Amino acid sequence: MRYSGLKVITEGLFGNKGWGPAWRNPTPKAEYDAIIIGGGGHGLSTAYYLAKNHGLTNIAVLEKGYLGSGNIGRNTTIVRANYYMPGNSEFYSHSLKLWEGLEAELNYNVMHSQRGQLILAHSDGQRDTLARRGNAMINQGDDAELWTLDQVKDFAPYLDFAQTRFPIYGGLMHKRGGTARHDAVAWGYARGADRRGVDLIQNCEVTGIDIENGVVRGVQTTRGAIRAKKVGMVVAGRSSQVAAMAGMRLPIESHVLQAFVTEGLKPIIDSVISFGMGHFYISQSDKGGLVFGGDLDFYSSYAARGNLPMVEHVMEAAMTLMPMIGRAKVLRSWGGIMDMTPDGSPVIDKTHVEGLFVDAGWNYGGFKAAPASGWCMAHLMATGESHEVARRFRLDRFRSGHVIDEEATGSQHNLH
Amino acid sequence: MRIPCPLCGTRDRREFYYYGSEDYLKRPSDQGMVEDLDNHLFLRDNPAGVMRDVWYHEAGCGAWMVVTRNTISHEVLGSELVAKQKEA
């Protein structure tokens, strides 16, 4: 069924009885050409592009819970292409272009809203770094504007410009940055993949990976064994556990990242604003809730909830940046399990097992990456070659020293 | 989550700096292969469940300790000074 404005109106007139489920609920077949482990944003987009770009339709996505139960439905939904490092720059640029056509592509309203992202500078040094980053973005073909203090004041008068601890010097505006509806991205890709014949199998946890003579043969699951010629591991926070089923250790530590939302308020923040001093970012959802977050809790965790010290830290950053937020009530907070790599950049690569591929290490920035990650992972699984915008996301880059340290904090665990 | 320091008792998590899996302490020899370093620096244990990890009581007594805790429930099961471990 195609969705359209007309369809909404006619359904409204006839009691909304004509809507069907957005995807089937198939029982797993005994064998597929390819299996994707993990029904998050990246797994679903991988399946979608395998079918769409490479004509592979005898494939399945195996999800241990329900589709979108992982980080894809837990993030703060910021979509941007303002990376500096070669490797990241071209990849996120490609991803943003896919975002810009995503709703037409999927015939699904993912509520992608290019409301602009403003990163604030609080010192001369920070402003210089933002200028350099802006130039890299422009060289990549994306947009960036270095804003003066007056421009920032005009745009976001509610920020605290009077304080002396973290004075605002200006900012970097990325107008094509913005937000999207996180669940809708999972649902849109799921529906698109299903319509192309992909089996989306929920409540199906992969418990083993079958390998014979260095070649992948299939997987063991809670719903039985399933054979496959190719298997992609796309499980974000659970990457270490799934890779261990193939005898691998990954350069990943799993950490918890929290997010917060307030009660619905009238429109006040009409863009994404990132505080340069406290790793704090905020936007307002279409429902009116202020959605914000900060740093990791900074200890290994598989609990999809965090501890109070980081809650306090995030609230402090919020109050420092925009004291008016103290009047809003926090409605909910939650956490997600982040697959952190030592340099903070992802991996899309083959493994030592033939036919087994890995897409992992999305850290706290993988929502915006979902389209390009699926695009490149599908390319890799279908052709055996890395896609040109994902060529640097190698699994062995830590050993070889070709790290992509976007934050310039060093390429060791616990630094990102 | 509060962290039990063997010297100071149970303290606020914010007093500690976190170093990750106790693999951190198992430094390969200088003569080792690049694979050993790769293993040591990057391919550390990342268990879902009981884990032993290194915490430094930075804003306290300055002791280094190995904490045993559960990464799924955040339950803290015990801690031991790194110095004591090295003696043993």
Ligand SMILES: Cc1cc2nc3c(=O)[nH]c(=O)nc-3n(C[C@H](O)[C@H](O)[C@H](O)COP(=O)(O)OP(=O)(O)OC[C@H]3O[C@@H](n4cnc5c(N)ncnc54)[C@H](O)[C@@H]3O)c2cc1C
């Ligand atoms: C609080 C928070 C805020 C964030 N904010 C942003 C942001 O503003 N912008 C941004 O770009 N990114 C953000 N991120 C990061 C982003 O959400 C993730 O990087 C991204 O969603 C990870 O990829 P995914 O969607 O495929 O992961 P997931 O949705 O976690 O998908 C992985 C799936 O694998 C399944 N799985 C695991 N093990 C198995 C198994 N053995 N068998 C079968 N299935 C299995 C899981 O159930 C899960 O559904 C944020 C994350 C969090 C938690």
Ligand SMILES: [Zn+2]
């Ligand atoms: Zn102490």
